[in-house]
Amino acid sequence: MRKTVILFLALTLSLALALPVLADTIKIGFNISLTGDIPKVGESSKFAAEMLKADINGAGGLMVGGKAYKLDFIYEDNESKAESAVTAMLKLIERDQVLAVVGPNSSKQAVPAGQIANDNKTVMVSPWATNPDATLDRPWVFRAAFLDPFQGPVAVNFAVKTFGAKTAAVIYDLSNDYSKGLAEIFKQVFEEKMGAGSVVAFESHGTRDQDFSAQLTTIINRKPDFIFVPNNYNQVALIVRQARQQGYTGEIMGSDAWGSAELMTLCGDVCKGLHFSTHYAAAGATGATKEFIDRYTATYGYTPDDVAALTWDATKVVLQAIQNAGRLTGRLRTDRQAILDGMKAITSFDGITGSMKFDEEGDPVKCAVVVQISQTGEFEFKESVCP
């Protein structure tokens, strides 16, 4: 009797130990904002990832070293908060034992969460973060988006050329790394180009603010040629509207955080005709990009925004790195190291948001586009700027 029990226990134990090795799945974590300030961003990421997972699992799985693995994506909500992004990252790395992490999207969460990924030696690829600090001095952290030091000059040059702007005003979110960083870069570049004092107003606000009338009164009083608004889409809807209510009729320009599918629902008519710099233009896309857009639209009922496209690319980069690793041992530390080496082995990647190659900081060198919001609410391609 006793022998049977011991035998049974030993059998269960060996089975339990053997299972993770036997189960041919690859776990990838997604640290995304499904609730909070920018829930649409997380939703887009999740939808794009689900689409990619269905593709690969449907085709039998991912081939790594001659063996097919099923993909298992784990979505962890970071509530659009910096501190929750850190918790989510730890949870994915330690409890869920993922091989690599995609996300967080916003720089506000990617900068702190990147530190965790780097400390725990897990590859992280942020699809959307543009703040330089996200990957700076972190060998394990990569991104799929261009950087703000590149995006800032794109906005400046476009405004000077298209609006003939000699002066500018900036309104930005002080508690958002992304918004603050980009606003400062913009100010520096614009003043270098147009002379000191050409940024006539540099006003800030908090994340939860709904009333911007005081800042806008100051801005409009200084009579800038245009207003630069490097903010999240939800604030953009309020800022643009209130600027118009205060009688401002001039140009307003934005950055890639405008490009959510939800911008036009919230902003409506007042945003039509405005420009912003972004990662890709959905209207008028061709090739693989168009195929992605058409399939996404058919499945989820709306045109994918830049986050969806970038998540698609970021996840594919991670899968490419896993394939580059050649073989998975089932030992977490070894595999994660192999994936890092696989990331470094990528010389050039052809994504749907353009081709990219990673520099030594883990940042891609890729092009930006400026789009105009058309009268039908589509983001129409205006011009493309490459480094």
Add this chain to the structure above:
Amino acid sequence: MLELIIQNAINALQWGSFYALIALGYTLVYGVLTLINFAHGDVFMVGAYIAFFVATFFLVSLGVPGWVVLALCVPLTMILTSLVGVTLERIAYRPLRNKGAHRLYVVITALMCGLILQHANLAIFGASRKAFPPLIQEHVYNVGGVSFTNLKVAVIVTAFLVFLILHWIVTRTRVGMAMRAISYDKFAVPLMGIPLDQIIVITFVLGSGFAGLAGLLFAMSYPVLEPYMGALIGWKAFIAAVVGGIGDIRGAFLGGFLLGAIEILVVAFFPSTLRDLIAFTVLLVILTFKPTGFFGVAKTTKI
């Protein structure tokens, strides 16, 4: 320079109107029950959502013109929001009160009710923001460099009207007299044949109804709705009510506009980072010199 000051004054009046409207609800309930109804900010949020659903229902489903929708929205939002307020009172506050629980427990219950409203909203309607449909054509008027819209003027006028109505109810009607009597002595009042629970319900109807109206106006002015929109503005309105002298209607009204004015002026002339720092320092200094607020009187009639 002058137009800059006038422009900021208009901004301050409009922003202060919201604080004032919400603070009135805090002060009414406190005046009658000495209960700080911390769920009030979230009742305001619920009001905005109710306005959203009523407005989209009439606009989209029935295709009624905008001004008719607005005319329907005002009473419907107020009635439905006051139902929410009364429900909270019935299921959360009254049982505790009847068991003779200490006020502290009721306040904690109120805090929890607020959180429940927020997260119930998040769970039911999702995290996506709602865009409030435009009900009236907004006109931008420009007089001597000062811009204002018809909506801004309407908000300010409404705040003053609500104040006058509430002031009239409390000081001139029998219900108001009963409310003041309760705040004097909760135990003697039923002996005089005044239905305590009924008067309390009326207090909640008034407070929540006007919070609903504030929610509707807020949604029209800042048409991006989210579940947490009521939390911060609610707390700030509560502080405004305390500075004005909680329990006094004039105090809540004045406190609301004072907080609005300080916030707008700080942002207009200093970096916005300093807004809450300076605003609350000023309020703290006021409370240090006058701990009961402007109109508050220690331990006598409240409301």
